[in-house]
Amino acid sequence: MPDSSNIQQNTASVEQRIDAIEAMFEARGMKAREAIDEFEHTIEEKWIPENGARVVAKAWTDPEFKKRLLANGRAAVGELGLTMPPHHRHLVVKENSPTLQNVICCTLCSCTAFSIIGLPPDWYKDLEYRSRIVRQSRTVLKELGLDLPESIYIRVWDTTADTRYMILPVQPEHTKGWSEEELAKIVTKDAMIGVARL
């Protein structure tokens, strides 16, 4: 009996397992199919990084909005019609500067402000990112293509409570004067996680 014997030969596949749960939920009148359809609609239409991009673009062009956003993120994104689930009681927005790079992670699971910046990418939830970003921040950012000069200081935010975080990137010099709509197009999910600069 090898160590790995806990994984049985006749284990149901992940598809069989979720099929079973879906069927049992349906049998109990818990409207599983409806919830799945609604979820698929929500992630395609509502929980999209374009939300966060709009927030960033507005903060770049409206100094008063930016002040409100940094003071109370949840209330400020509400001005743009964006909402968060009830258990995300607070949205904290951290602003990058020419000498500061903020980056977010969750070492214990993989929490994110998904209704604002979109659901997290696969790598964000991987054990590699969770284990290494807090301890080897500069090294990992470099591996991800963000080779920061020593003059840029790094702050890592390990978001282990239900407060959610997003990063406000530095506006690129050449985009000064662009419209909000044009600016929103250049804002990426990676930049709002803090693993890329624009």
Added chain:
Amino acid sequence: MPDSSNIQQNTASVEQRIDAIEAMFEARGMKAREAIDEFEHTIEEKWIPENGARVVAKAWTDPEFKKRLLANGRAAVGELGLTMPPHHRHLVVKENSPTLQNVICCTLCSCTAFSIIGLPPDWYKDLEYRSRIVRQSRTVLKELGLDLPESIYIRVWDTTADTRYMILPVQPEHTKGWSEEELAKIVTKDAMIGVARL
């Protein structure tokens, strides 16, 4: 790509892997087959718990030997013709008493005095024993069938250097006066690891 993607579909089986190493060793004149035959002979004939049982029986019946055993285990077992590999520079023997239970483990790998007490059993090398015995000693011993009264204190020896350990169990009252040969028959590997009393 799931997290477990590092385990490839076309990975060679463990048998294929060791076949390959054996064949390449042979091709280089490294006498792999001979080493395997010799090893199989050694573990069946030489590295057997009967060695340690003889040591224990002698210590129970010869107080002067016991003194030498507790002072310098390696030299004392040498008196019985028992040897240890060169990198096992020292054998430490810890004596149990009516109020003390010693137990050995290796949390970092699974080192043992295998030439004296025999190669370690499967469970000794498992992650369960390695993780839990140092922190939940009394609980784990109970799960292994050794339900110690509170009056017996526990010492766990985490043998993370190349010094090797064995436990000298308490001689059962009813065996007083038995011959060394008879006594040796009741000494188990578990008792010399310290997870059983006799």
Added chain:
Amino acid sequence: MDGVHDMGGRQGFGRVRHSPKAQTFHEPWEKRVNALYSLAVRLGIFNMDEYRHAIERMEPRHYLSASYYERSLTSLATLCVEKGIFTREELERYAQGQVPLSLPIGPGRANVATRQKFKIGDRVRVRNEHVSGHVRAPGYTRGKAGVVVDITPAYPFPDAHAHGIHAEDEPTYDVRFNAEELWPNSADKAHVHVGVFESYLERA
């Protein structure tokens, strides 16, 4: 608990598989897992702390070998069995095979009675304690000192909330640590900020 899920600072992992076009989901079943555990939370079958702790309770080998969504799935299945929505037997009959579940839950704890309020600028230390149930202080902060730089609104205390114990709300403090103090001589220079519940902290 000092489980394998407590990943921060653990060594031995390779490069992050990053691409600018990275996806969230790779297989259709993953979306169904996400949808149905969200549904279960909305229906009040379990809360997010119970959900996270049930992932942590996965057999450690299973935790590490499973994908993110298999972990979610295992938590969902485990909690539905534990809460009596269906039995393990029914689940396995429907699934036509064995379904690995998380290991049994142990005792939790209530909010720490001796907890104190802190203010921005206070120097604090994460208590040197080992909580066997659910806990949201990463292991790498244990016993380490930092500075309170912000205070965020109160949440239910997760150590209680994950175990069905009455959980009072308490603030989380945004505590700033130096990476070099967290991992002397073996970390990149940076500040690491962690949202730490009041019960986990003492004055440094």
Added chain:
Amino acid sequence: MDGVHDMGGRQGFGRVRHSPKAQTFHEPWEKRVNALYSLAVRLGIFNMDEYRHAIERMEPRHYLSASYYERSLTSLATLCVEKGIFTREELERYAQGQVPLSLPIGPGRANVATRQKFKIGDRVRVRNEHVSGHVRAPGYTRGKAGVVVDITPAYPFPDAHAHGIHAEDEPTYDVRFNAEELWPNSADKAHVHVGVFESYLERA
């Protein structure tokens, strides 16, 4: 290194599979693995510290899912490739498939220049340090104080010996810790004794 191999005190594992008639080997190939890594050590291809560290360098998911002898096998294969006995390509050709190897080795370190001698009865503390290479102080002893109860003969310093760095012999001290101090409020009462190399210790 703070790897998954550092098991002492980690929670989440289930019961020990114990039986009085437990075997060492379950499959014939396991004996061949044991025989051939022992042969490689006798031939001077690698030493036991290199062997242990190559196991620790296994990809963490592979480490946890592999059996004991698959870990031995992976170390043997990795070191033979790293030492130039055969190439990975040749190995995989012979094996007719891919062979998972351990991740690359990082830098080691020499004996600590400032190490001190201790005597029986001295109160000592395991230095609060994080060594990224091979190290034989279990993580649970880091920063913890205990008492020297015995001194055992000198061995090559493993942090150097596993990395091909000149390793001076140094004593190991048998240090007695209280389980309740190692894991406050969450350990069974006991003494835990660890053989600690001199370089890992400072006066408490």
